[in-house]
Amino acid sequence: MTTEGGKRVLCHSGEDAASKARVAELIDQLGFYGIDLGGVQQGLLAQFPGGPLPALNLIKHG
Numbered sequence: 001m002t003t004e005g006g007k008r009v010l011c012h013s014g015e016d017a018a019s020k021a022r023v024a025e026l027i028d029q030l031g032f033y034g035i036d037l038g039g040v041q042q043g044l045l046a047q048f049p050g051g052p053l054p055a056l057n058l059i060k061h062g
Contacts, residue, residue, distance in 0.1 A: 005061060006033075006059040006060050006061035006062075007031060007032055007033035007059065007060045008032050008033070008057075008058070008059060008060075009032070009033050009034075009035055009058035009059065009060055010027050010032045010033070010034050010035070011034070011035045011036075011037050011043065011053060012024065012027065012034055012035070012036060012037065012043070013036065013037040013038055013039060013040055013042060013043025014039070014040060014043075015039055015040055020036060024036065033060035
């Protein structure tokens, strides 16, 4: 999804490399910009309540 000339950022994490690659592909196909946060534990620390990412509205330009 493009927003003012950029793409909205979606973060993803997981333990299975093939599954993460497929999710990254889907994110791209849907018009978003994906960021791989690493494993599930790292993703949980960054995304869920108390983490730094839920309150941010990130847009990738360029």
